[in-house]
Each structure stands twice: as structure tokens, then as C-alpha cells.
Amino acid sequence: MKPKKRLFLGLSLFLFGIIFLLLLLLAYYLRSPEEPIFRFPIIVAFVCLMLLALAVLASLGIIIFILIAGNSISVLNRIVEKVVVFIFPFILHLGKFLHITQDKVQRSFIEINNGLLEARRLKVLPHELLILLPHCLQKDTCPHKITRDPFNCHRCGNCPIHELLSLVEEWGVKVRVVTGGTLARKAVEVLKPRCILAVACERDLTSGIIDSFPLPVWGLLNERPYGPCFNTFVSSEDVEKALQRLVKRRYVNVSV
Numbered sequence: 001m002k003p004k005k006r007l008f009l010g011l012s013l014f015l016f017g018i019i020f021l022l023l024l025l026l027a028y029y030l031r032s033p034e035e036p037i038f039r040f041p042i043i044v045a046f047v048c049l050m051l052l053a054l055a056v057l058a059s060l061g062i063i064i065f066i067l068i069a070g071n072s073i074s075v076l077n078r079i080v081e082k083v084v085v086f087i088f089p090f091i092l093h094l095g096k097f098l099h100i101t102q103d104k105v106q107r108s109f110i111e112i113n114n115g116l117l118e119a120r121r122l123k124v125l126p127h128e129l130l131i132l133l134p135h136c137l138q139k140d141t142c143p144h145k146i147t148r149d150p151f152n153c154h155r156c157g158n159c160p161i162h163e164l165l166s167l168v169e170e171w172g173v174k175v176r177v178v179t180g181g182t183l184a185r186k187a188v189e190v191l192k193p194r195c196i197l198a199v200a201c202e203r204d205l206t207s208g209i210i211d212s213f214p215l216p217v218w219g220l221l222n223e224r225p226y227g228p229c230f231n232t233f234v235s236s237e238d239v240e241k242a243l244q245r246l247v248k249r250r251y252v253n254v255s256v
């Protein structure tokens, strides 16, 4: 298991520890000889925390099993993904509290998400896959409006869009270049994909994965050699590797 995945799992275990401590405190309070005030709300909180603790612990065990075995347990997969999405904001806060950068926690979440998706061995038809690309991949000086139609690109080769469009044509998948979450959501609403391959920074990828749930999203981080949101880069080899995982090969248009 890659160290990146371990961070999310370690923080989840830490979260479980905190919930467990809270449970012990509440149990001690409820069992005190004097009649506790707010007895009923405390019992409700106790039950909710106990369910959360069980969900976190069970999900942790299942995630570790899935990631090591490389096989998903279809009935449990959805529940585990739901728990991961639910606890993610807590994990993020916990990371902040422990002085772990937000980027690191988000990267770990993306790795876990991709690992779970890979274990599902989900393969869709080319037209069922949507590639979402961030606008910042386009060269800043390029005058062509590719957010309206990516194929407005003149294929000059000055930015990664050129090679990515060749992949889109070769694999027969759909593609949109988006400037943010609103356009991405709109593209998903209109194109109704069964699976998304999203390229973005840590923050946009995590929010995209969470917003799109239960729609599966494979996350691919872009490189930012000039800082955020400016002339970013993604390797077409990495995009192709993701396509090989997600798209049924026999349906790929090999004539292009």
C-alpha cells in the first residue's frame, strides 16, 4: 500500500480513537450515581457516536482488505464509499489540527478513492466516460475558446490539450474543459456519464469526487510548475493509463 493511502487510513483510525474516548466519557457520565442532566440527549449522542465509531472501524477494515486484495466486495463497496465521503471533512479538520497540510490529506483521499474504484474493476463503454479537464491546462496566451468546445483547439502543441484531444478521438470518449465546479456539474448533468475521469488540483478533485458521489470519479492530479491555475500540465501517458483502466478496450475506435 502506498504511503499516501496510509495517511487517510491513519487519520481515520485516529478519528475512531477520538470517538471511542468520547464514548467512554459519555458512558462514565451516564453511569454516575447522581441523575445526569440532559440524560436523553446524551443517550441519543451516545448511540449516534457508537454507530459512527462502528461505521468508521468496519469501513477501515473493509478498505484495507479491498486495497490489499485488489478486489471489491460489491455489496459493501457502496457503504464504504459513503462512509469515506461522510468522514472526509472530519479527517480534513483532524489533519489541520495535527499540522498536516490540506493538500496531503486530499491527495491521500484521492488515492483511496482511486484504489476503491480500481478494485471495483468498473469498465464503461467509451461514450459513457467523460473526461473533465481544467481550463488552466490551456496555454495562457492561446486565443481559442476551448471551454465552449474543446475541439476549437488548433492543435499547435503548445499545451497538453493537443495530445489529450488525440486520446479523446482515439478512445471515443467525451471531453469537456471547465473553468470550475459549476461548469463541471453542468457538463455531468447534460452528458450523463457513467464514469468520470477528472484532472484537477487536490481541492477541486476532492470536492468533485464528493459532489459527484455515487457517480464514480477517477482523479488525476495536474502538475503546477508555474503555480496554481496557470499553464498547468498533465501527462497524456497518465491519462491513457486511466483510460485503459476505465474503458472497455474492444469498443475503442481503432480506425482513428
Ligand code: SF4
Pocket: 138, 139, 142, 143, 144, 146, 153, 154, 155, 156, 157, 158, 159, 160, 161, 162
Ligand atoms: S494546443 Fe490548442 S489549446 Fe493549447 S495552445 Fe495550442 S491551440 Fe491553444
